[in-house]
Amino acid sequence: MYRFPIQTLIACMLLGCQPPAAAPQATPQTPPEGPSRAYRKEVVVAGSPFQGVHGLALDGHGHLLASNLLGQSVHSVDLHSGAVSTLVGPPLGGADDVTLGPDGSIYWTGFFSGRLMRRTPDGKTHVLATDLPGLNSLAFRRDGRLYITQLGRGVDALSEVDPDGNKPPRQVLANPGFLNGFEFGTDDRLYGPILLKGQIVRLNVDTGAMEVVAQGFAMPTAVNFDARRENLYVVDAARGELVRVRAATGEKKVVASLPTGLDNLTVGPDDQVYVSNMVDNDIRVVNPADGSIRPLVEARLTVPSGLAVAPEDPDERLYVADVYALRRVGGRDGKITDTTRVLSTRMNFPMQVSLGAKHVVLSSAYLGSVQVQDRASGEILRTIPNTNGVQGALELADGTLLVAEAQTGKLVLIDTAEPAKTTVLTEGLEGPVGLVADTEAKVPGVYVTEVRSGRVTRVRLSDGFKHTVASDLQAPEGIARHPDGGLIVAEVGRKQLVRIDPATGRTTVLASGLPIGLPESEGLPPGYVPTGVAVGRSGTIYLSSDIESALYRFVPAP
CATH class of the missing domain: 2.120.10.30 (TolB, C-terminal domain)
Structure with a gap:
């Protein structure tokens, strides 16, 4: 989802009543009875099955994993029928982003709860880390190291976490500028969007060195590599664009125009791009070869x-x-x-x-x-x-x-x-x-x-x-x-x-x-x-x- 610092606001409620002397005594609720009028x-x-759909990941078995932050659940979507089932329900499944680990475990981030979660292949759910406010995106490097970002709720950081939860998180970079949905390349560099700057960057997580790959986006929220690991696909939430970026040169091309509110994406081995839209609460599939778009899960x-x-x-x-x-x-x-x-x-x-x-x-x-x-x-x-x-x-x-x-x-x-x-x-x-x-x-x-x-x-x-x-x-x-x-x-x-x-x-x-x-x-x-x-x-x-x-x-x- 779009991760600006989330603050809580208080809805206005002001009420009036009779003066104390004239006010009747507080009346307890009477036992409920049938309606006087039918x-x-x-x-x-x-x-619809979601309350705003966000992070996506393919499980390699014909299904798409989808995270549902406000619905507090993680779902599985059949790639052929679009049928949605719930893998983890409330309150443990409050996921902003989701990914698969090397052993087939499902990992997800709890933006509000501040918990990093894992569901192992045997169906058991574990809490790996806590007290991580604004926990947002996550991705594995090829060597099995796991990285997470925190955006908003007073934090802007990239950290490494233990996939088994045995060691405390280690902060890698502070205040990168809201690093959102990211992925690692074959060079073991992290590629991701910097929301506050409208840039796509390449980051060495060992040294902290960062360079700009492409810029000029309005609100880039996530990136993913294509099947050949040569091009990045970027979703721009404010413009509703799916953009292809050549990782080596930064050359950009708009592949498809969609409604604004794009949040995340994942790319299949056939280069079909699955895109989530949190405003429309739907998932669409884009064929980058011709820019055609088809719905997978729809909502009103x-x-x-x-x-x-x-x-x-x-x-x-x-x-x-x-x-x-x-x-x-x-x-x-x-x-x-x-x-x-x-x-x-x-x-x-x-x-x-x-x-x-x-x-x-x-x-x-x-x-x-x-x-x-x-x-x-x-x-x-x-x-x-x-x-x-x-x-x-x-x-x-x-x-x-x-x-x-x-x-x-x-x-x-x-x-x-x-x-x-x-x-x-x-x-x-x-x-x-x-x-x-x-x-x-x-x-x-x-x-x-x-x-x-x-x-x-x-x-x-x-x-x-x-x-x-x-x-x-x-x-x-x-x-x-x-x-x-x-x-x-x-x-x-x-x-x-x-x-x-x-x-x-x-x-x-x-x-x-x-x-x-x-x-x-x-x-x-x-x-x-x-x-x-x-x-x-x-x-x-x-x-x-x-x-x-x-x-x-x-x-x-x-």
Whole structure:
């Protein structure tokens, strides 16, 4: 994947409620009961086997290994049918890159967990090294020595590691400039892209001497040799190009043009090039002889998370924070009409989304920021850094942003005219994730879900006073207002969709057995990949599925 320093941002969640004297007592969740109104579950956008596909490697037996970072799994893909199976599932399989060792073992890097992993041919999984934040790419030299890179999360380094895990890692080079997907040549030199400089370099890992092979790339993310080991194939994520580089001279030629968001590649013995695209969540095969491209694994969504729908929109078109893109999806027909992609634009890996009168507000714990986008033009107007695990974010009537910080447990107000100026509205929340406004009430406030405490809390905007609306939930994340005034919440821990009466706290189960709730992983903030909920003016409820990378709707029965 594209490995800029990953920071965690905190989504804006600010809530309001009644004064202490008039506030009702906190009402525990009543035992779930059958829905007062039946809903019909329908698929809006069908799912895919990945949550953003990254590193690739051929196993020599008719299969392609594929790493799935956010899905926390390592997969095997049949080269003929495209069928995908899971070799290592969550949480151990959180792989950014994957390769094969000399004995047939599978090695992969845990970007968030900081663990280097190995699956031996007998199917056993081992932890080889820990405490390697930003663990990214890896490759073996011909003599069996294994090298890894760390990108982001405060580290930029190349190190040698023991393939058996008996010795601690040894740093070879510090601050190379974000050395990404690399491979060794027949000269035992490391060939790889330097992201920050747009270069392909040749590196002597014994001396640290580095020379430029080719340059002028926008965002080179990985290289691989062809079958004859004479040419390098390079993927440029920002331009969507597969480029062939003659290793001896640096001569470049664009072999194929693909969508932006290319992440990694591997080359078969027949010189067919397998390319992963994390934005489109797919794998394509390029024939460099004629530039033809065919799909191997296809998808329509990548990691659908936060959802929003304009209450005045009769067509109920959804804004989907798809982590690697912001997409517009027809709630009724599932048609994707507009996509703003990361890497090739200023958008920062959106994970939560909300709508104001003129703006779209996006937050990203992935890249640690809150962004304000113009609804009409799609232009990113402001980017505000926040490294506190941002989750829900709202724009208030005066333009102030309300952000939920999952790591600090705070709701903070951000003055967009002076973004460095923040005010804590309230604190002491336990993993705030979802936000929904209640600003038209006599006492304006916001509702927030707390994934750690299992509460839905109302926070008064005037002074930050907190009132528990419902408790005893399990990992509530997405939240939305129904036209009838009820709160619709994704209760991820119980894999169900519930309706909460904000006046009494009474909870009704609307749907259960839902494919939501990837397991949490080390190094990530609470509710990292949030399950999104939105409600259209018709009363139809929309739900994102992180497990299936799908989008569902629940239509009220007549």
